Amino acid sequence: MSNELDYLSRRVALGKLSRRDFLGRAAALGVTTVFANSLLSSAALAEGPVKGGTLKAGMQGGASTDSLDPATWQSQVPYKFGRQWGEQLVEIQPDGTLNPKLATEWGSSDDAKVWTFKIRKGVQFHDGKEMTPDDVVATMERHSDANSKSGALGVMGGIENVKKDGDTVVFTLKEANADLPFLMDDYHLMIQPNGGKDKPTAGIGTGPYKVVTDEPGVRHIGTKFANYWDGDNRGHAEQIEIIVINDATARTAALQSGQVHMINRVEPKIVDLVKRVPGVTIQNVAGKGHYVFIAHCNTAPFDNADLRLALKYAMNREDMVKTILRGYGSVGNDTPINKAYPLFSDDIEQRKYDPDKAAFHYKKSGHDGAVLLRTSDVAFPGAIDAAQLYQQSAAKAGITIEVKREPGDGYWSQVWNKQPFSTSYWGGRPTQDQMFSTAYYSKADWNDTRFFNEKFDKMLLQARGELDEAKRKAMYRDMNVIVRDEGGVIVPMFNDFIDATSKKVGGWVPDGNQEMSGGYALSRCWLMA
């Protein structure tokens, strides 16, 4: 039977048999539609990419204030468009390892303080100039300059200087960092001619598509760059288009009516409905993003370790994933790290909802009265509901939580990182080091749990300079346990990225680094004939 199915699915991929006929025959062979559909997509992958056509994506996260200058990118649309027209030195793979991109190889000195990247030869910019190590140095300089206000400024902060040396570029760091190559995947660090210093908004890069139309907040179009160096693997469609559709219902409708081939951000509460639409495939993948309840470890009453533990045990994580994420996610373990990260240890005990333990620690803390939790719609989708669920699960442990709903406007400037107990969201970072350095290091600007732990800080710096992976993994395990048991963060859940594609899309690769197949959907996928 499977031979016959294989044969049939190949014929569909070649266009000799219609999809409907295939599903009909598969049903005759006693195969469910879901399984038959998955056979089809793997057959399409095996047949190889189809060239040509216009691949369209409808995306949330664009505004008329967007710009082509990579330094300014914050939201989804300019960033995902940038991934199609620009390239970095390296690229993070779906499995979390690094692939060479504009750098062919790299290595470090023994103390992880000096890193050398060999720059690829024969790569052309869209304006016809050849990409050189000088352009790489200039790009790094532009993003290190405080005046550029680049989103990569934080990443560049630890770099002392960047110099050209023949056909390599040498990074000298202020302190050891074994993760430097991962930082080079940052989407702001697109290599541009002379670093984009001449005209930051020119939109010239080395990517598979060159910018032809750029209407911020409306649509962005790229056409295939004829001299692209990696044309076998990327850039299959002749033209790509991103249409900005911020309204969730309009986005789904555009996919259903065939005006776009893929969309991002399908809301968990409508996933099951979208799934039933013929021809639409839900593409969900576990990512690093997580929803958090944050308590300031240095502010009363949260400076009491027992109260923090009580609040952690009072959280019903399974319930949160089921209700808030409708199952499209996984439970958190009160640390910002999950299995999507490299060097993750899966043997840390999972914290569970335990009203008895919560009541025990609550009593021990000696706290009396209600605990005030501030939340808002903008903290994360469903934040208000989550706060109310938490209120109920905590009540069973005898803890009274008072939920205060704050206005969305000003939430990030007035409540988050200011008030002692609030809800928030983290998008995740490429490595554990970056995640901890951004939000758990005592000196970090965004240390939103006011977590000051000398031992943790020391281990963080030590692990950063450690080139032996086994030792690093052990260190990160210990650090995760410290945050889990002593920190002020409650992580009930990690959310999946949920995108959707129409039946015309081939070559979708599940990639948890970002939504839309790690951001590369438009150049990885093709239009099926």
Add this chain to the structure above:
Amino acid sequence: MSTPVLKLVAQRIAMGVLLLLAVSVLIFVGTQILPGDVAQSILGQSATPQALENLRRDMGLNDPAYIRYLRWLGGILTGDLGTALSSGQDIATSLKDRLWNTLFLASAAAAVSIPLAIGLGLLAVRYRNGFVDKLISGLGLASTSLPEFFTGYLLIYFVAVQLQWFPSVSTVYEGMPLGERLSAIALPVTVLTLVVLAHMMRMTRAAILNVMQSAYIETAELKGLTPFQIITRHAFPNAIAPIVNVVMLNLAFLIVGVVVVEVIFVYPGMGQYLVDHVAKRDVPVVQACGLVFAAVYISLNIVADIVAIVSNPRLRHPK
């Protein structure tokens, strides 16, 4: 035209200009009251006092408020709206495209809804208190009562997704052929028509019915004119002033109040542009948009007033 009419018209226009000036002062003062200044919003939270001071000097923010106001006003009068803080683009250029799109959508909606509303209004008067009148009023009120996002989603579901007659995404761009452009805006135009129809139709009906009480209508009836002739020849011309008023109000709504429809149908108009920039605290753009909206509102109201004056025989032929 006689002098009193010209004088009245001139007065209206002068009042309009004064009003616009007053609004410009309000907009300027309003954006000054907001916490933080432009320099602060450009440099963000990490701004050093020195950098702030330099930028303030460069941008002339240390000058007294009235000087800054006059400079801003002078720029506007010479067509220079400044540059957007968020993207560094010239405001006048990007605003022009957006305004053009908005006017295009509004005119298309007006071209459909105004004749339709007036026609239905006349019809309702002709068959007043009968079945046709009640049907027209009922349907009109129902379509106005439904929120525009609801009608929008209904149309998207049935017309765009199920029947696939028109696209659900109304993105228009420069150089788009007119046919495609019209097809793209078919759904938003339908929604807008449904929203404004009842108001104009009911006002037309009420205004004409009011005139129908007059003695000269009775005379016309006695002359033996058909009911429809009476309405179009004698009643309608005398009811123009209130009808034009309500038409202009709705036109103004079509231009400045359609942000929800723009979002649902992904239409690149002024509303979405303004909302994006408010979210980014891009003050120069917000000021420019505010002024454009005010200008539209005021000039449409002036037009309504002038039509009312000119169509009033008592003003045209003073004793």
